[in-house]
Amino acid sequence: MEISSDELDKELIEDLKEENPDKLSKLVEEGSGKDLKFLLKNMGRLPDEFDGEPFIKLLDSEEEDLRYHAVKNVGRLKDDKYLGEMKERFEKEDSTEVRSEIISTIGRMRSEKAKPFLVDLLEHKNPEIVLQAVRALYAFKKEPEIREKLESMINHENEVVRKVIRKDFFPDDESIERHTEYPEFMENKMVQSDVRKVLDDVPDNSIHLTFTSPPYYNARDYSIYKSYEEYLDFLEEVFEEVHRVTKKGRYMIVNTSPVLMPRVGRNYSSNRYPIPFDLHERLTDNGWEFIDEIIWLKPEASAVHRNAGFVQHRKPLAYKPNARTEYLMVYRKDTTKLLDWNINQYSDQDIEESKVEGEYESSNVWEIAPSNDKEHSAVFPEELCEKVIKFYSMKNDLVFDPFAGTGTLGKSALKNSRKFFMTEIEEDYIQRAKEKLNPAPLDSGSQPNFQNLEEFKTDAKANQE
Numbered sequence: 001m002e003i004s005s006d007e008l009d010k011e012l013i014e015d016l017k018e019e020n021p022d023k024l025s026k027l028v029e030e031g032s033g034k035d036l037k038f039l040l041k042n043m044g045r046l047p048d049e050f051d052g053e054p055f056i057k058l059l060d061s062e063e064e065d066l067r068y069h070a071v072k073n074v075g076r077l078k079d080d081k082y083l084g085e086m087k088e089r090f091e092k093e094d095s096t097e098v099r100s101e102i103i104s105t106i107g108r109m110r111s112e113k114a115k116p117f118l119v120d121l122l123e124h125k126n127p128e129i130v131l132q133a134v135r136a137l138y139a140f141k142k143e144p145e146i147r148e149k150l151e152s153m154i155n156h157e158n159e160v161v162r163k164v165i166r167k168d169f170f171p172d173d174e175s176i177e178r179h180t181e182y183p184e185f186m187e188n189k190m191v192q193s194d195v196r197k198v199l200d201d202v203p204d205n206s207i208h209l210t211f212t213s214p215p216y217y218n219a220r221d222y223s224i225y226k227s228y229e230e231y232l233d234f235l236e237e238v239f240e241e242v243h244r245v246t247k248k249g250r251y252m253i254v255n256t257s258p259v260l261m262p263r264v265g266r267n268y269s270s271n272r273y274p275i276p277f278d279l280h281e282r283l284t285d286n287g288w289e290f291i292d293e294i295i296w297l298k299p300e301a302s303a304v305h306r307n308a309g310f311v312q313h314r315k316p317l318a319y320k321p322n323a324r325t326e327y328l329m330v331y332r333k334d335t336t337k338l339l340d341w342n343i344n345q346y347s348d349q350d351i352e353e354s355k356v357e358g359e360y361e362s363s364n365v366w367e368i369a370p371s372n373d374k375e376h377s378a379v380f381p382e383e384l385c386e387k388v389i390k391f392y393s394m395k396n397d398l399v400f401d402p403f404a405g406t407g408t409l410g411k412s413a414l415k416n417s418r419k420f421f422m423t424e425i426e427e428d429y430i431q432r433a434k435e436k437l438n439p440a441p442l443d444s445g446s447q448p449n450f451q452n453l454e455e456f457k458t459d460a461k462a463n464q465e
Ligand SMILES: C[S@@+](CC[C@H](N)C(=O)[O-])C[C@H]1O[C@@H](n2cnc3c(N)ncnc32)[C@H](O)[C@@H]1O
Pocket: 193, 194, 195, 196, 212, 213, 214, 215, 216, 222, 223, 376, 378, 379, 380, 402, 403, 404, 405, 406, 407, 408, 409, 423, 424, 425, 426, 429
C-alpha cells in the first residue's frame, strides 16, 4: 500500500495504527520533510507492540523539532528497552526542551532501572531539568527513600523547585479555615490606635483583602521617623502582621510612590526614596507573593512641577520629570492552593453577585484623578477604592485598611456590599471618618462602630471565650 503525501491525514494514521502498525512505523522510517513532521506530531497513543526503532534513528537528526517529537513518541511506548538510548541522547543533547522531554519519557517508563539516573538529575544545575526529574520520580514517591529525597528538596536553592515540592508534599490543610467567614466582632469597625497594638488582638486568617496607603516617609507632617531604615522596619512589622491575619491566598495591595525630601539648603541636593522598591523585598521575604504592579496615573495638572528649571535651561543631567504616577503593588498571601480554590469556597450565588459587570480596567495603568479632603492631605479617591474592592474581593468579604486616615476604604466597602475593618492613629481623621461613614447604606449589615484600643481589646477577649 503506497501512501502519497496528499493522503496523509489524522484519520489515516488512526486506521494504520489499528490495522497495520508496521506500515506506520515504516512510514516514519522512510518519511522526510513536512510529511515526517506531520506524522510525528499526530501519532497519538501508540499500540504496545509498536516498533520504536524509527524514532530512535531520528534522535541524531540535525533538526531540534524532529528530535523533540521523536523523543515524545518514544515516551508514548512506555518501554524501558529504550532507556539506554534516551540516557545517551540526554548526555549529547544541547536543547533544554529536548532534554526535558527525554526525562519525561524516562519517567513514563516507570522503571526501577531508570531510578538511579533520575535521582542523580535532582542535583542538576538547570532547575528545569531538576523539576522534570522530580516529576518523573513521582511514580516512586511511595518508596520511603525517594519520598524522603523529594521532601528534602523543600530547601532547594531554586524558588520554583521549592514551590512545587511545597505544593505536592506539604499542601495547606483543606480545612485551614472557613474561608468566607471572619470574626464578627471586627465587622464595620474602626479603631483609633497605633495599628500594631490592634493587630496583637486580631485572630489569624481573619481578613479577605487589605488595601492601604501607608504614611509617607517624612513627606508629610504626620509621619516622623528617625531614619528611612526605621521607617521601612515599621512598615515591615505591620505588613508581617497583616500577613498573619490575612486568609491564605488572599490579597494585599499597597499604594506607595517614591518620595522626595526637599534639600536642606542651597548647597545640598534633595533625596529621593524609592519606597515601593525598598519595601518589596521585605514583603516577599515575609511570605507575600508578588502578583502585579498597577500604575495609578494622575492628570498632568495634579503633578508637582519639577521641570520649571529645565524648561528654561534645557541642560542634560538636570532633567527632572513631573511625577504623575503612584504604584499599587499587588501581593497574595502564599498558599499551595490555586485561585480557583479560593473562589470555590463561595456559594454560586455569591460568585454570581460578585461578578465585575460592564467596563473594567483591562491594563495595569489606571487613570484616576486624585481626591481632596478638607482634613487630610492624602486621601484615596473613592474610584480607586471601588476598583480595588471589586477586582480583589467578593461580596460580604472583610476588607482592611491599617492606615485608614479618613476611612475612604470603609465607605467604599459599604457601598459595594463588603464589610470593613480599619485602624487610624489620629483623632482628627477618625472624626472625619465618622462624617464620611454616617449614615451608612441601609444594607451595610451592622452600623459603623468606632472604638478606642481598650474597647477593642475587650471585644477581642470576649470573642475568644
Ligand atoms: C496616606 S494616609 C491614608 C489616607 C487614607 N487612605 C484615606 O483615604 O484617608 C496614612 C495614614 O496613616 C496614619 N498612621 C500613621 N501611622 C500610623 C500607625 N502607627 N497606626 C495607625 N495609623 C497610622 C496616618 O495618621 C495617616 O492618616
